[in-house]
Amino acid sequence: MTTNAKTAALEALIDAHAIELKLPTVRRRFRALAAEATREQQTPVAYLGALLEAEINERTERRERRRLNDARFPQIKRLDDFRFQDNPNVPQATIAALAEGSWIDDRESVILIGDSGTGKTHLATALAVCACQAGRRVRFTTLAGLANELQEAEGRRELARVVARYARSELVVLDELGYLALPDGAAELVFQVLSERHERGSLIVTTNLPFGEWTKVFADPRLAKAVVDRLTHRAHIIDTGSESWRFHHGLTQTKRRRGQPA
Incomplete structure (x- = not known):
């Protein structure tokens, strides 16, 4: 051969x-x-x-x-792409520490609270991407998306299975709490997921509402208080402020196109 x-x-x-x-x-x-x-x-x-x-x-x-x-991220966003200089309210050292993920081991949560355009979803997604890179099971959803999913599961008699799936994730991102009121019956279903995860798994929540106004989402005051109590227990609360960097970025781009000083 x-x-x-x-x-x-x-x-x-x-x-x-x-x-x-x-x-x-x-x-x-x-x-x-x-x-x-x-x-x-x-x-x-x-x-x-x-x-x-x-x-x-x-x-x-x-x-x-x-x-x-x-x-199921709607978009992949990373910390390297977040412009901390555009929002000095965001504590860069705190975010860097959270990116290391020990808070997930401790079953703590992160609440990002601030007005629209201040980077809440970007930061939430970026921290969750870091968790994925560290080998953790992550699930991203909006509050409205979770409510719809749970109601549909209840209609198919699969609610327990869906709640259990969210319970198994090491980290759940719950985005956009406060933009829409929950429909009838959905608030109680969402509360089931939050209760199932309480002290068992971590959450990242983004919201544009102060805690005292969460009754705009959870109409029952007692339920709203119970949700706040569970989410804020063992949570890192980060206020991203009220100045929209998206607005300023758009304004700067418009001025540049017109030849005006930024």
């Missing part, structure tokens, strides 16, 4: 073993990395190490992509 034939047979064997062992990156890259190792005169151990590292790195990336998809 010629050298080329032996090489082809060995490559076919490696290919088959990689399929059997479920090593797709090894299967796809072993030839290219072998050629690179030959050019750089690497040892067999160095080549094997590079090949296995490539497999591990791609598995990590695939798991992260899967967690990000499972979280």
Whole structure:
């Protein structure tokens, strides 16, 4: 058998073993990395190490992509893209500490409270993305979306299953509390999820309403008080202020287009 034939047979064997062992990156890259190792005169151990590292790195990336998809973010936003200079109300050191995720281990929560355009959803999403990158199960939803999902589940007699699914997530992001009042019956269903997660799992909540005005969302004052009590217990409360950086950014862009000083 010629050298080329032996090489082809060995490559076919490696290919088959990689399929059997479920090593797709090894299967796809072993030839290219072998050629690179030959050019750089690497040892067999160095080549094997590079090949296995490539497999591990791609598995990590695939798991992260899967967690990000499972979280159902409307958009991926990261802390690196948040312009802290546009909103000095946001404590950068506090956000950086929260990004490390120990508060999730402690089953604490984060409440971002402030007017529209102050970066609440960006920060909530970015912290949740950090959690995904750390290997945590995350779920993102708006309050209205959660209410609709729970009501539909109740209609299908699947409410317990949906509530349990939210309970299993290590972190749930509840966005836009305060923009819409909950429809009849939905407030109690949302309260079930919040009660199930209380001291068992972490939440990030964004709201444009002071706590004293949550009766605009949860019409029953006693229920509103119970929700506030549960959410604020063991919570990091961050006030993002009232100055909309989106408004200022849009105004600056308009001035630039008109040739006016920003």
